[in-house]
Amino acid sequence: MIDLENVSKTYAAGTPAVNNINLHIDKGEFVFIVGDSGAGKSTLIKLLLKELEPTEGKIVINGKNLGRMRRKKIPMLRRDIGVVFQDFRLLKDRNVYDNIAFAQRVVETPTKVIRRKVPAMLSMVGLAEKYKSFPKELSGGEQQRVAIARALVNNPPILLADEPTGNLDPNNSWEIMKLLEEINKRGTTVIVVTHNKEVVDAMQKRVITIKKGVIVSDERKGGYIYEG
């Protein structure tokens, strides 16, 4: 599903942000990518979304070689990857329903399909009654659920979550993790980038640890590797 071969990314001057990374993630996996700030997690995400080009190496996602991809095809790659952010990134001037419908609108889904699909997604994340609420009327946990619904509404095979619990309290964090696990069970490949130790330790999933741009460990059922 996702293959990185000897991938490095060096910014204009200085040490590489990502250094010679080799990584393989299978279809249907649940993977944590952990590391401190500055470890190269954000760079890695940007490489996967083709917001950045690697200085060296080859990235293949869902059978698509990113290096050979024409600029015009980038939208099609991004439709394969649903993204969730720490700061939710919902549109503040639109209600919950319109926020999720927006994701379908931009990939030119017919209105008829949108009317059917949005309520279904809202039920899945447990917010069926709040479809008329605006983001500022929701709690952090609820906003993140809306963001997850938005990321998944177009049925991407991959869900990429960048610090999804970064702005949430432990209770809400746990709920979001359970939701992501549920989504994974339905067949979506889930990649969670985080430095939330408690969550990583509790979930007992594959954990890839990055330090200074290099993968230092990759464990099948791992926990957070503590500094030391």
Added chain:
Amino acid sequence: MKVSTIFYSLKQGFINIKRNKLFSLASVGTIAACIFLMGLFYAVLTNLQHIVETAEETVSIVIFFDEEATDEQIEAIGENIKKRAEFGTIEYISPEQAWEEYKQEYFGDNQELAEGFKDDNPLANSDSYRVTLNDLSMQDAFVTFVENLEGVRKVNYSDSTADTLNEFGRMIGYISMAIIIILLAVGIFLISNTIMIGITVRKEEIGIMKLMGAKDFFIRAPFMVEGIMIGLVGALIPILILYIIYKRVIVFILEQFNSIESVVSLLSTGEVFAVLIPAALIIGGGIGVIGSMITMRKHLKV
């Protein structure tokens, strides 16, 4: 492209304009001023050209013959003239006709003053050809040609009317061209700025759209709609104003200057606006497209 996408882009385009009223208004105003001036100059210039063309049909060259010229010679002169490419019409004026016209022009209602000349036509031997040309710019060459024909005594012509009109028209053309180019540039600049503000306001939304896999066209269409709408509205307003003004001015001129009506004939509203309306809409829409494209190239890269 899907129908729902077209509607979506249109709606978002209008929302952009609404959110950004002041700048949109400034852009509409500039484009309106530009197209108003353009329309005004066009109306004046086409009428001027029309007048010149009419003048070409009426400005005549009068050819007098030598006193001893025979009828055959006069006939031959006529034949030679008819062979010229610029030749329009020819009319033979006999001495009697010439005298009649002269009397009409100079004695008017006091025909009795002319009685003294009754049986002694002072214009005997003043028979002539009255020639009009279909191309006044060839007048000089034509006159030289006729003066060299045998039996021609004198050629009367006016070389000032046509030249003055042509010169005047050319001057207006240059000035209007310069003003229009400046205003076009200002219009494009303002639209591109208006669009840039719209993009800045929607920066977050555009970022999300890109991550969701929206195609370039989908992201750009609303801004294109915004630019085109501003351009079209900017074109329609001056057209409407010009239409009303032009209609009134025609009526006014024809009423006030009844006497010149025979000399000056103006183009009808329909004739002028059949060209002006499509031209203004194309230019207005074009400014919109160019203005929005410039900004999108700079600020909307995937």
